Amino acid sequence: MDKKKHQPPLTVEEQILNLKSIGLTMVDEEDAKDFLNDVSYFRFIKAYSLNLKEKNGMYYNGVSFEKLKHLYLFNANFRQILFPQIEMIEINLRCRVANHFSHKYGVLGYEDPINFINIEHHTAFMHDINVEINRNSKSPFVKNFKLNYEEGKIPFYALIELFSFGLLSKFYKNMKIEDKKIIANSFNVGYKYLESWIESIAYVRNICAHYGRLYNARLTKTPKLYKQYTYEKIRNNRIYSILLCLSHLIVHDRHWEEFVDTIEGLLEKYSDVNKELMGFPNNWKDYLV
Known part of the structure; x- marks a missing residue:
């Protein structure tokens, strides 16, 4: 051919x-x-x-060209308001993982494969984090630990700041089940759900960071949804499923309500948008507030 x-x-x-x-x-x-x-x-x-x-x-x-332009502008605005919500989850998760793991296993406990489920995954993690340490060798806090502390090693509570969201997701996935449960309980969700959600959220975070398309996009990394959502035939391969995950991880305060209201405003402003292509059910707002 x-x-x-x-x-x-x-x-x-x-x-x-x-x-x-x-x-x-x-x-x-x-x-x-x-x-x-x-x-x-x-x-x-x-x-x-x-x-x-x-x-x-x-x-x-x-x-029309104007219709395509409206879809593009909706996507750009939607992506910009979604990214801060993901950032909040990433920072919260870093903090909770760092606090629990450091107190239980010590500030250098990340070096010992016995503290994880899979030795091969731990080896891959150590390679990845050493790459990040070398890449950030001129960062003030990395230089400080390298020059002023025993063996130049970086404690976990500081090291975790070098994690990408993807690496953070992999680290959590390789933690022992009892440790994963403690972290997940702090978010009031089951650890299997949190494990799935953060992997999917990290994937969407990368789409946002590279100015990608969320509108009418099929997610490659799909989250495990609660049965109440699957019974309602909400698909887990569309961006609305990520909003559902976020709604369980973020406190429903005024900040979250404003985020949901802003989505509603964008959908009204860009009337060419087809909500179904993003997995939104008719009563989409009811599930998020």
């Missing part, structure tokens, strides 16, 4: 002509040109045209 040849690059003017030739309507062509000068054609068109084209590659009747 012959492989496809790469298409030559298009100027913004040529991009506009190409979009019009496949049925995409435009209310303001100059505005479209300005937008495509700021947001790449590939990032924008390829991602936000999903489910809006026929099999022959033509856009469905009524699909």
Whole structure:
């Protein structure tokens, strides 16, 4: 089978002509040109045209450039308000893991594989964290411990600040079950759920950090949901499932209520958004507040 040849690059003017030739309507062509000068054609068109084209590659009747732009802007705004919620969970989890593990096993207990479930995973962790230590060798707190403490080792309560969310998730997953239970109990959830949730949340965090698409995206790392949600046929491979996880991990104070209200406001502002493509049920707000 012959492989496809790469298409030559298009100027913004040529991009506009190409979009019009496949049925995409435009209310303001100059505005479209300005937008495509700021947001790449590939990032924008390829991602936000999903489910809006026929099999022959033509856009469905009524699909406009402005509709795609609204989907893009919704995604950007949604991503920006979601990231701080994830950051809160990440910081809380770091703190609780650091406090429990350091007190139980000592500040250098992370070096001993006996304190974990899987020795091979611990070996991989030690390799990963040494890479991070070397990468952050000029960081003031790393230099301080390296120069001024016995054997230049870094205590766990400080070391954990070098963890990515992904590495934090892996560390938790390899902790002993009795330790995982204590951490999970502090969030009032079962440890198997917390283990699944933080892995999925870390995955979504990386999408946010790389300005990726959450709208109409199928999650690769899917969280284990409570039966009450599966009975309601809420899918765990859409972004709404992550909101459900966050709702169980974050205190429902005014901050959380404002977050949910902001989502509602975005959905009202960008009426082209199809909530079902993000896994939102009709009564989506009831589950979050």
